[in-house]
Amino acid sequence: MQYWLRRWLFTTNHKDVGLLYFFTSLYFGIVGAILALLMRTQLSIPNNALLSAIYYNQAVTMHGLIMVFWFLSPLGIAFANYFVPLQIGASDLAFPRLNAMSYWLFLSGGLLAVISFFVPGGSANAGWTTYQPLATTTFEPGVGPTLVYLGLVLLAASVTLGSVNILVSIAWLRRAGMTLSKLPMFTWFILFTIIAMLFAFPTLIAAFVLASTDRILGTVFFSTTSIQPSILWDNLFWFFGHPEVYIVLLPSFGIIANILPVFTGRPLAAKNAILVATALIVVPLSFGVWMHHMFLTGIPVSLQGAFSIATIAISIPFDVITLSFVESLIRGRVRFVTPMLFALGGVVLFIIGGIMGVFLSSPVLDRVLRGSYFVVSHFHYVMVGAAIFGIFAGIYYWLPRMTGRMYNERLGKIHFVISFVGFNILYFPMSFLFDMPRRVFTYQNIGNWAMLNGLASVGAFVFAGAQIILAANLLHTWFRGPIAPANPWASEDLEWTSSVPHITPAAEMDVSPPPGGWIGQLVGPPLAAYPALAAHSAISGTPSHSLDAAEAHAGHLSTRPIELSVGAMVFLFGAAFYPAMLSYAAMGIGGIIVVYTLIGWARDDLAEKFVVPSEPEGDRWPFSAVPKLKLGMWVFLSSEVVLFGSFLGAYIFIRAASPAWPTGIHDIPLGTLNTLVLVSSGFTMVMGLQAIRAGNQSGLLKWLAGTFVLGAIFMGVKVSEWINLGASGLTLSAAVPGWSLAASAYYVIVGLHGAHVTAGLLMMIYLMKKTSSGAYTRDSHEAIENFGLYWAFVDIVWCFVFPLFYLL
Amino acid sequence: MRNSVVVVVWAYMIAAVLTEVESFYTIANVTVLDSVVSLLAASQAVAIVLFFMHLKDEPGSIRLFALIPIMFLSALFIAMLASLG
Numbered sequence: 001m002q003y004w005l006r007r008w009l010f011t012t013n014h015k016d017v018g019l020l021y022f023f024t025s026l027y028f029g030i031v032g033a034i035l036a037l038l039m040r041t042q043l044s045i046p047n048n049a050l051l052s053a054i055y056y057n058q059a060v061t062m063h064g065l066i067m068v069f070w071f072l073s074p075l076g077i078a079f080a081n082y083f084v085p086l087q088i089g090a091s092d093l094a095f096p097r098l099n100a101m102s103y104w105l106f107l108s109g110g111l112l113a114v115i116s117f118f119v120p121g122g123s124a125n126a127g128w129t130t131y132q133p134l135a136t137t138t139f140e141p142g143v144g145p146t147l148v149y150l151g152l153v154l155l156a157a158s159v160t161l162g163s164v165n166i167l168v169s170i171a172w173l174r175r176a177g178m179t180l181s182k183l184p185m186f187t188w189f190i191l192f193t194i195i196a197m198l199f200a201f202p203t204l205i206a207a208f209v210l211a212s213t214d215r216i217l218g219t220v221f222f223s224t225t226s227i228q229p230s231i232l233w234d235n236l237f238w239f240f241g242h243p244e245v246y247i248v249l250l251p252s253f254g255i256i257a258n259i260l261p262v263f264t265g266r267p268l269a270a271k272n273a274i275l276v277a278t279a280l281i282v283v284p285l286s287f288g289v290w291m292h293h294m295f296l297t298g299i300p301v302s303l304q305g306a307f308s309i310a311t312i313a314i315s316i317p318f319d320v321i322t323l324s325f326v327e328s329l330i331r332g333r334v335r336f337v338t339p340m341l342f343a344l345g346g347v348v349l350f351i352i353g354g355i356m357g358v359f360l361s362s363p364v365l366d367r368v369l370r371g372s373y374f375v376v377s378h379f380h381y382v383m384v385g386a387a388i389f390g391i392f393a394g395i396y397y398w399l400p401r402m403t404g405r406m407y408n409e410r411l412g413k414i415h416f417v418i419s420f421v422g423f424n425i426l427y428f429p430m431s432f433l434f435d436m437p438r439r440v441f442t443y444q445n446i447g448n449w450a451m452l453n454g455l456a457s458v459g460a461f462v463f464a465g466a467q468i469i470l471a472a473n474l475l476h477t478w479f480r481g482p483i484a485p486a487n488p489w490a491s492e493d494l495e496w497t498s499s500v501p502h503i504t505p506a507a508e509m510d511v512s513p514p515p516g517g518w519i520g521q522l523v524g525p526p527l528a529a530y531p532a533l534a535a536h537s538a539i540s541g542t543p544s545h546s547l548d549a550a551e552a553h554a555g556h557l558s559t560r561p562i563e564l565s566v567g568a569m570v571f572l573f574g575a576a577f578y579p580a581m582l583s584y585a586a587m588g589i590g591g592i593i594v595v596y597t598l599i600g601w602a603r604d605d606l607a608e609k610f611v612v613p614s615e616p617e618g619d620r621w622p623f624s625a626v627p628k629l630k631l632g633m634w635v636f637l638s639s640e641v642v643l644f645g646s647f648l649g650a651y652i653f654i655r656a657a658s659p660a661w662p663t664g665i666h667d668i669p670l671g672t673l674n675t676l677v678l679v680s681s682g683f684t685m686v687m688g689l690q691a692i693r694a695g696n697q698s699g700l701l702k703w704l705a706g707t708f709v710l711g712a713i714f715m716g717v718k719v720s721e722w723i724n725l726g727a728s729g730l731t732l733s734a735a736v737p738g739w740s741l742a743a744s745a746y747y748v749i750v751g752l753h754g755a756h757v758t759a760g761l762l763m764m765i766y767l768m769k770k771t772s773s774g775a776y777t778r779d780s781h782e783a784i785e786n787f788g789l790y791w792a793f794v795d796i797v798w799c800f801v802f803p804l805f806y807l808l
Numbered sequence: 809m810r811n812s813v814v815v816v817v818w819a820y821m822i823a824a825v826l827t828e829v830e831s832f833y834t835i836a837n838v839t840v841l842d843s844v845v846s847l848l849a850a851s852q853a854v855a856i857v858l859f860f861m862h863l864k865d866e867p868g869s870i871r872l873f874a875l876i877p878i879m880f881l882s883a884l885f886i887a888m889l890a891s892l893g
Contacts, residue, residue, distance in 0.1 A: 199880050228892065235888045287880045291887060299891045307887075622869035634870055638877045645881035653888050672829050676822060679852075683818035686860050690811055792860040799852040802825070803845045807832040 010557035012096035012610075017103050018082030019402075021074050024107055028070035031114065033464055035063035040426075044457035046445040056441035057125035062113070064128025065148065068244065069155050070110045072383065075391050076251025080166055080190045083398065086495035087184045089175030091613055094168040094628055097558050102162035104565030109154030112569060112576075116144035116151075124148040127439065129241070130211065132222035132233035137215050146215045146576040149208045154568060156205040160639050163198040166190065168632045175618040184493045185268065186394075189254025192278050193247050196286055198639045200243035206646035207236035210748065216578050218732045219744035221650070227657035227741065232650060234297055238290035239646075246286045248383050249350075250278070252390025253321060256343040259397050260325060262491045263340040264332025270324040277317030285314045295366045304363040311361035318354060322347065338412030339397035339489075345420050346389030353381025356431065373433035380427045392419070392470070399474075400488050401495060405481030411473040418466035425459030558610050560601045567593030602766045606773075633786040637793050644797050647749045651804060654745055660738035665730055667721065671806045674717040675798065678757075681710035682795040689788050695778035701771045707791065708764045711757055718754050722747070746805055753801055756794050763787055809859070817859040824848045824855075 011017060038059045042051040051059065081099065085092055093099045116123040121142030126135035135145065170191050174183075183191075211233075213219040222229040261268045268274070291299060291307040325347050334340065356378035359365050369375060392415075399407050429452040436449055443449055487496040567590050574586025604610050623631050655661060688703030729736070730743045767787055770776065776784055828848050835841040858864045863871060 195876075199877055203884075231891055232888075235884070235891060239884050284879075288883055291891065294891065297891075298893070300893050303887065303890055622867065625867050626870060631870075634866075634873060638873055641877040642881060645877065645884070649881065649885050649888055652885065653892070656889055657892055668829065668832070672825060675825050679821045679825060680818065682821070682856060682860055683814065686814050687811070690809070690814065789861050792856050795860070796853045796856050799849050799856070803828055803849050807828060807845055808842055 006557060009562055010100075010559050012092075012100040012556055012558050012561070014081050014085050014092045014096070014099060017099050018078050018080075020103050021078035021081055021106070024103075024110070025071050025074040025078055028066050028110055028114075029075075032063050032066040032071055033467070035059045035066070037460060037464055039063060040457040040460035042441065043443070043453050045454065046443055046450050048442055051441060053441045054122070054125060057127075058117075058123045060439075061124045061127050061130075062117070062148070065113065065124065065152070066110075068128065068248065068383070069152065070106070070113070072248045072387055072391075073159070073244070074106060076190070076193060076248070076387075077162060077166075079186070079251065079255070079391075079394050079398070080193075082402065083495055084166060084170060084187050084190055085173070086401075087187045087493060088170060088173060088178050089494055089618070090169060090173035090615060093165050094173055095165050095632065096556065096612060097561055097610060098161050098165050100558065101561035101564060102158045102165065104562045105154050105158035105161070105568065108565045108569035109151040109158065112151030112154065112572060113148045115573070116147040119143045119147065129237060130233075131237075132211060132229050133225075135211065136223045138223060143576050146212060147573070149212045149215070150572040150576055152208045153205055153212065154565075154572065156201045156208070159197050159201045160205075160636075163194045163201070163639070164632055164635045167194045167198065167635050168628060170194075171623045172620050172628050172631060173615050173618065174620065176616070178494070178619050180619075180621065184495075185257035185271070185274075186251075186254040188275060189250045189257065189278070192283050193250040193254075196243045196247050196250070196283055198635065199287065199642050200240045200247065202639050202643035203236055203646045204240040205643060206650065207233065207240065209752075210236075210647075210650065212575075213744070213748050216575055219748060220732065220740045221654070221744055221748075224741055226659060226737070227654050231294075231297060231299070232653050232657075234294045235290070235653070236646060236650060238293040239287065241293065242290040243286040245379075245383060246282060248387045250282075252346060252387045252394075255390045255394040255397070256325065256346055257321075258493070259339055259343055259393060259489075260328050260332075262397075262489045263335045263337065263343075264328050265335075266328065266332045268324065269327035269331065270320065274321050274324050277320040281317040282314065285310060289314055292361060292363075292366065295363045296370055301363075308361050308363055312358065315354065315358060315361075318350075322351060322354075337396075338407070338409060338416060339393045341413065341416040342389045342393035342396065345416060346386045346393065349381050349385030349389060349423065352428075353378055353385060356381065369434055371437055371439070373430040373436050373438045376438050377427050377430035377433075380430075385423055385427070389419075392416075395470075395474075397489070398495075399477055400484035403477055403481065404484055405477050406484045406488065407473050407477040407481060411469055411476070415466055415469040415473060418469065419463060422459050422462030422464075422466050426456050426463050427459070429453075429455045429459070556610075558604070560597055560604065563597040563600070564594060567591070567597055598762070605766075606770065627782055629782050629786050630789070633789050637789060640793060644752075644800075647752060648800055648804065651745050651749055654741060655808075658738055658741060662730070662736065662739050662742050665725065665728065665742070666806045667724070668806055670717065670721065671802060674714055674721075675802045677710050677717070678714045678795060678798050681707045681714065682792055684710060685788050685791045689781070689784055692776050692781040692784055693778060697771065697774060697776065700776060700781075700784065701768060704764060704768050704771060708761060708768065711761050711764070711791075715754060715757055715761070718750070718757075750801060750805065753794070753797055756797070760787075760791055760794055763790070809862070809865075813859065817855050820855055821852055824852050 008016065008020070011020075036059075038051060039056065042048050042056055042059075081093070113123075119142070122144050124130065124135070124140065124145040126140045126145070130145075130149070134140065135149075170183075170187060210219070210221045214222050222233060257268055257271075257274065289307060289311045291303055292311045295304055295307075329344075356374070360369060360375065360378060396407060396412055399405075433449065433452050435447070436443065443453070489496070491497070569590070570593060571587050571590025574583045574588075574590055577583040577586070626634070684703050684706040688700045688707065691697075691699030691703055725743075725746070730739060730746065732740055732743050732747070734740045734743060764787070767783060770783070828845050831841055831844045831848075835844060857874065863874060
């Protein structure tokens, strides 16, 4: 295989993965924009028949989903991938293969979503919020929506892995002297974003797993009418959905906060106040305002009041941030270059959108405005305007670092002016459409509706057209841009000033950028062509993660991330078609690829084929005493707490709402015995750890084997219970009131726990193999300790599942 | 951590599970049963986190991190049930 192809398919390098995220997000952005233009064309005149209702609904649904999940969020992650390691002085992220897998899962999820347009019945059409039961097969039939929802599950899994990786990297890979107080603002805001992602996305996984099992397996979480399924969905979706607003917004604010000091020539005003406000109010409170999206659902007035106050409160830290930005501008000597113009534009658009949001925090006004275009205007000003203008600022700001070349300033400014004008022509008229329902595919000419909609549609084409200028500027920079100085903005941040080899700019290295710029190293063996870089890499003595260091890079490639992601995608593609024949074939192929990859991954590790370069000890406070992998495991498990908590929360909701619930269906003595077996496996696991801490390898092997046997017994009993329960009538299609719902909850939630136990058993086989080869010693047994954490967590989950399902 | 501590924690886990089941058979009042069983389940979780996951030996930053999802989930549970009216 050609080197360039191997590199882009198998890379684990943070810059490469960052670029992959960047260009893939742009691709999805184009798809989302085309859908938006279709919608705006349809709405440009009254009574338009360009799109039928169903096509319009598909366009609006997929526009929202693609833009939020596959364009706006990942663009921030693209920059995080590329620049966080550079800003903290690390040579890569903490877990490079995990990083690559995050990207491929993201792409796989997106492909599933896009493929949905080409299956019979078309794509999802119930709106991007996929409100239930509107999005059940009764009202939204077909395979297409299922593909989209499974794509979202893959995306959420990708985000969780990525969050763990970036968080551990920021905590653990900062170079010496990079204390938290010196952390650049972009990295700080990425940290805040990651924390929000870590705890928000598991709820999205839970929501879409429940929705998907309804569509595929026939569970009845949202199709039953007895438990207010719409309220259940709203809670799960918006508990994720509101933090998502900040997940989209914060990277952009990070970019703006990062570049304001550069272009105003003075330190950011009230920097610490911004950090404190964001850390202590924005992130926690973002999980405490979701019910303002539910004011119209009939929730108690007391709840409406509480969430109204919380919603107003969350505007306070944003006031702090905005005022800080404004003060920085007033006191500084502003350089109006393109990145700064976009940063200013982002702040202005955020202020407009934020002011509109304050109105919506009032339950009374919300009742009037919620279903109107006023809301569309508000959230586009915030989520698109502020977010995307900040991202554009980042693109222009860091383009010289990514390409080694300068962009065309005149084109950049034209891009800004047309974008800003186009954006406001598009969305400002919508704020006057507070009397027009927003979920209609066409409309009568009432009042100014036709004029305002026509204006908005013109703005849409102007705004979209402006992005052609961005594309032209990117291409011009890439191929013909003048060589960029080492630090064109005179920034003091590490990504511009460090002499770490992989971030050494072209000018500093005394080599010209290669044809096509540094970003354009798509073909050929570049290192040999650039002797200075090769020499530098040799001197440094460490595997370079440079885009240019082909030989060193080759040892950093891994086929496993893409293989695993493709396997998962094929499996889920098949699952969407269940029970058609194609379904079994695709699930079989996907399953085989996943198993093959997992075995290969384990073999790679046993043979130490993939070596993550060791990082010199830097500033790791407040996690100095925690090893990297262990920190990763704790972070991962904390997101798992939210995942299982969401499932169990849904179960408790269902139990509380359900008027009838089957009793006496479980074999309590057998369930008790099985619980004691699992609890005991937790004990044997800890004893294994105690053994290896004492240097007793054979003891470890025996305790691990004991744990494995107990875990296997637990799963065996579980399977027999499932068979017996099915035979006794606890089925998804049971006619007795409450039984089908009880069966849905039991099989899905207990099944998910069983999947975790099974994954643990597979990991134990690997650990036992390594133990038998003497890999673990008294001083080196981190994997055992980390697996012990996982296994104990599985125990904890069962401590709640057993009483909830068997006893209460 | 001494092995004896591990054995004691394990013994507590066994006892707690058996007490849960005993409560199921003996406590007729649903509210009391719910409370007793919930407390026992929570105590088992705490015991596992502190002793089997060694959280008691971890630095404060990890302890704090372990608490964050509990805080968010508490909000979700309370508001979710309250939204039923």
